[in-house]
Amino acid sequence: MTQALIDSQAPIDSRAPGSAQAALSAAETLAGGTLFRFATAGSVDDGKSTLVGRLLHDSKAVLADQLDAVTRTSTERGFGGAAGGIDFALLTDGLRAEREQGITIDVAYRYFATNRRSFILADCPGHVQYTRNMVTGATTADAVIMLIDARKGVLEQTRRHLSVVRLLRVPHIIVAVNKIDLLGYDEAAYTGIADAVRTVTGELGLGAVHVIPVSALAGDNVVDRSPRTPWYTGPSLLELLETLPVVDEVESALESFRLPVQLVLRPQGAVAVPAADAPAFRDYRAYAGQVTSGTVRVGDAVTVLPGGAGTVVTGIDFAGTELTEAFAPQSIALRLRDDLDIARGAVIGAAGTLPNPTKELTAALFWLDPRPLTPGDRVLVKFGANTVQAIVTAVTGRLNLDTLEQETATSLDINDIGHVTVRLAAALPVETFASSRRSGAFLVIHPQDGATLAAGIVTAAGIVTASGVPA
Amino acid sequence: MRTPPVNATDTASPIRATGTHRLSQLDVLESEAIHIIREVVAEFERPVLLFSGGKDSVVVLHLAAKAFWPGRVPFPLLHVDTGHNFPEVIAFRDETVERLGLRLEVARVQDYIDDGRLHERADGTRNPLQTLPLLDAIAAGRHDAVFGGARRDEDKARAKERILSLRDEFGQWDPRNQRPELWNLYNGRHTVGQHVRAFPISNWTELNVWRYIEREQIALPPLYYAHDREVYRRDGMWRSVGPVSMPRATETIENRTVRYRTVGDMSCTGAVESDAASVDAVVREVALSTITERGATRADDRISEAAMEDRKKDGYF
Ligand SMILES: Nc1nc2c(ncn2[C@@H]2O[C@H](COP(=O)(O)OP(=O)(O)OP(=O)(O)O)[C@@H](O)[C@H]2O)c(=O)[nH]1
Numbered sequence: 001m002t003q004a005l006i007d008s009q010a011p012i013d014s015r016a017p018g019s020a021q022a023a024l025s026a027a028e029t030l031a032g033g034t035l036f037r038f039a040t041a042g043s044v045d046d047g048k049s050t051l052v053g054r055l056l057h058d059s060k061a062v063l064a065d066q067l068d069a070v071t072r073t074s075t076e077r078g079f080g081g082a083a084g085g086i087d088f089a090l091l092t093d094g095l096r097a098e099r100e101q102g103i104t105i106d107v108a109y110r111y112f113a114t115n116r117r118s119f120i121l122a123d124c125p126g127h128v129q130y131t132r133n134m135v136t137g138a139t140t141a142d143a144v145i146m147l148i149d150a151r152k153g154v155l156e157q158t159r160r161h162l163s164v165v166r167l168l169r170v171p172h173i174i175v176a177v178n179k180i181d182l183l184g185y186d187e188a189a190y191t192g193i194a195d196a197v198r199t200v201t202g203e204l205g206l207g208a209v210h211v212i213p214v215s216a217l218a219g220d221n222v223v224d225r226s227p228r229t230p231w232y233t234g235p236s237l238l239e240l241l242e243t244l245p246v247v248d249e250v251e252s253a254l255e256s257f258r259l260p261v262q263l264v265l266r267p268q269g270a271v272a273v274p275a276a277d278a279p280a281f282r283d284y285r286a287y288a289g290q291v292t293s294g295t296v297r298v299g300d301a302v303t304v305l306p307g308g309a310g311t312v313v314t315g316i317d318f319a320g321t322e323l324t325e326a327f328a329p330q331s332i333a334l335r336l337r338d339d340l341d342i343a344r345g346a347v348i349g350a351a352g353t354l355p356n357p358t359k360e361l362t363a364a365l366f367w368l369d370p371r372p373l374t375p376g377d378r379v380l381v382k383f384g385a386n387t388v389q390a391i392v393t394a395v396t397g398r399l400n401l402d403t404l405e406q407e408t409a410t411s412l413d414i415n416d417i418g419h420v421t422v423r424l425a426a427a428l429p430v431e432t433f434a435s436s437r438r439s440g441a442f443l444v445i446h447p448q449d450g451a452t453l454a455a456g457i458v459t460a461a462g463i464v465t466a467s468g469v470p471a
Numbered sequence: 472m473r474t475p476p477v478n479a480t481d482t483a484s485p486i487r488a489t490g491t492h493r494l495s496q497l498d499v500l501e502s503e504a505i506h507i508i509r510e511v512v513a514e515f516e517r518p519v520l521l522f523s524g525g526k527d528s529v530v531v532l533h534l535a536a537k538a539f540w541p542g543r544v545p546f547p548l549l550h551v552d553t554g555h556n557f558p559e560v561i562a563f564r565d566e567t568v569e570r571l572g573l574r575l576e577v578a579r580v581q582d583y584i585d586d587g588r589l590h591e592r593a594d595g596t597r598n599p600l601q602t603l604p605l606l607d608a609i610a611a612g613r614h615d616a617v618f619g620g621a622r623r624d625e626d627k628a629r630a631k632e633r634i635l636s637l638r639d640e641f642g643q644w645d646p647r648n649q650r651p652e653l654w655n656l657y658n659g660r661h662t663v664g665q666h667v668r669a670f671p672i673s674n675w676t677e678l679n680v681w682r683y684i685e686r687e688q689i690a691l692p693p694l695y696y697a698h699d700r701e702v703y704r705r706d707g708m709w710r711s712v713g714p715v716s717m718p719r720a721t722e723t724i725e726n727r728t729v730r731y732r733t734v735g736d737m738s739c740t741g742a743v744e745s746d747a748a749s750v751d752a753v754v755r756e757v758a759l760s761t762i763t764e765r766g767a768t769r770a771d772d773r774i775s776e777a778a779m780e781d782r783k784k785d786g787y788f
């Protein structure tokens with residue numbers, strides 16, 4: 001399948017509309033295959049929405065009525081002759097204000113499938129004013145496509161988004177050097193930009209990045225490799241998206257078992273099972289949550305925090321089905337051997353693996369609110385199923401987006417990426433983001449109006465003891 | 472045409488505990504939805520589920536039942552009845568509520584028209600009239616969280632909405648100023664008068680929903696499957712003949728084999744010609760469809776380019 005994609009510049013048969021076999025096999029993928037989440041990033045007007053529109057269109061994911069509507073609107077708004085007169089950005093720029101201004105304001109989520117994979121794509125805004133929405137799209141992404149306008153190269157916003165992506169530890173970064181049509185598909189011009197990109201990603205300590213020359217408008221190297229860039233020998237954007245490994249699944253399987261308890265299931269007679277079975281559930285008690293990492297099996301020894309008590313898993317329930325094991329990201333209910341005092345906010349982990357609860361931590365924050373952060377500010381932080389009061393005790397630095405180095409700072413303003421120390425009102429089993437992307441992230445919330453002020457990642461916390469029991 | 476294989480283990484056990492640790496896409500979406508439902512129940516005092524008897528709300532209710540098993544679904548249901556609903560859908564709604572032993576609140580658009588709080592629109596559609604009774608019912612029930620079955624793949628405005636979507640005291644959605652939604656950490660904080668709309672199946676497509684209905688053997692109102700019906704053609708759609716949807720003199724009544732892809736008001740929901748009489752036939756049909764669910768069936772979305780966005784800003788679901 002991939003081979004056919006690479007060799008042929010003609011429309012690919014299996015994706016042709018009306019090809020029942022292709023649609024059905026894509027449908028199989030939609031139901032059963034891997035789910036891959038990716039987001040776009042980059043400066044305003046770099047062509048992110050046009051690119052995802054082109055990707056959707058060329059992979060036959062745009063249905064006839066949507067295409068009609070977009071074609072009509074493109075004509076009404078006087079979009080030029082290129083790309084058959086269709087402004088592909090309109091496929092995701094769905095808000096009235098977005099269409100009027102020709103920019104993306106908030107993330108649009110779109111869903112499509114090829115024969116190999118199902119995708120959830122988040123088309124993010126590039127405008128600095130809407131960085132919070134870009135962060136929203138990037139936090140759940142398996143891959144980020146960072147766009148660069150070939151005429152402009154790396155801009156401040158490119159560096160900001162790359163810094164966000166690095167701190168979020170997004171597994172894959174694809175840099176799409178866009179509008180290559182405007183440079184006459186010139187190899188030398190492209191190579192210059194690709195080198196500049198690699199310098200910046202190197203400075204940021206980002207690992208391998210994939211760089212692709214594309215034209216979102218003309219469709220070069222988006223789904224098919226383009227004959228207009230014969231000097232480019234790598235994969236097309238879609239080929240890359242179809243084959244990048246799903247890191248999350250592998251990573252979380254390697255980590256220790258964690259279950260933040262969302263709520264306790266204790267029906268006490270108010271059961272939804274047949275009356276004959278009801279007596280068996282009179283004393284039913286289980287701890288419901290979504291496994292954040294690792295695997296748990298019936299019979300496993302676990303530790304519960306707070307308290308640090310040890311017990312054994314006696315059952316794993318999923319809506320009436322008893323499982324022998326469960327793993328991330330399953331939502332389950334766990335039964336335990338001992339009657340412990342466990343409520344929402346407790347964390348159940350593989351015995352001896354939970355960190356020592358701590359009230360002190362250092363963190364990196366993406367500050368997303370127009371009100372600045374100053375030391376001494378009281379906030380709420382949300383970790384998993386725990387929301388606790390906290391004080392930001394110090395602002396210790398801020399990323400300078402020109403030099404990509406830390407500079408001293410005494411406050412954080414909107415869109416700053418800064419470092420802080422935080423004191424919590426209650427000790428929590430905090431884990432670093434470096435050790436787990438699933439357990440080391442938190443929200444900073446305004447205590448009065450409830451606004452989400454920042455995305456936080458833990459850079460250092462308490463020391464892990466061998467027993468998992470608080471010292 | 473090939474029948475998609477039905478995985479027998481899928482129906483028996485919803486979780487495929489294979490050694491590879493790979494969950495199917497439906498498993499991932501199901502667990503995501505259950506996580507969201509549990510978060511909302513844990514963090515809010517008085518959630519309610521908008522339940523119309525349509526397939527999406529039926530799926531959300533099924534997920535809620537799974538989330539709290541072996542306990543009962545710990546919140547009531549709310550239906551805004553336009554008075555133009557299909558009778559077989561209302562019957563299905565009532566049966567379901569009864570079977571699960573749940574409480575259903577019904578807010579009736581007809582009551583509002585009768586006492587003059589709302590006026591019938593010139594085009595006869597009552598879809599936009601649902602907003603006021605909905606907001607009144609939310610206020611009267613002091614509901615701080617309202618579950619809905621909306622999906623992002625339905626419409627370009629819905630594609631922009633958060634899973635937890637904050638509404639002000641007028642129920643308004645402000646698409647230019649949505650709260651960031653980071654990782655799977657949902658922030659349910661709100662101030663007095665505000666409430667939150669929660670959409671657990673935001674990331675599901677129409678096909679995911681049908682696949683899930685197939686796998687879980689979920690019952691639906693019969694009009695989702697092919698049946699014979701008296702219809703007439705209007706705006707490129709087949710309209711059912713009924714008290715609120717009579718053909719004009721120029722439109723002729725025909726008998727056709729049709730099914731509904733969405734179920735809303737009789738006055739603005741169209742049927743599609745189909746011989747998909749079983750769930751696997753519907754799955755196949757949806758997979759092959761070249762037209763979107765709402766595009767095929769909803770007259771109300773054709774009013775303007777931003778019809779859905781405008782309704783949502785005013786407090787619609
Ligand atoms: N010539 C040319 N123009 C392009 C290309 N891609 C996008 N454009 C144009 O660049 C402009 C901006 O495109 P958008 O897709 O809206 O950019 P964006 O990155 O999504 O912008 P924001 O979301 O607001 O940050 C539009 O006028 C596009 O038509 C390309 O490959 N070649």
Ligand SMILES: [Mg+2]
Nearest residue numbers: 048049103104
């Ligand atoms: Mg855009």
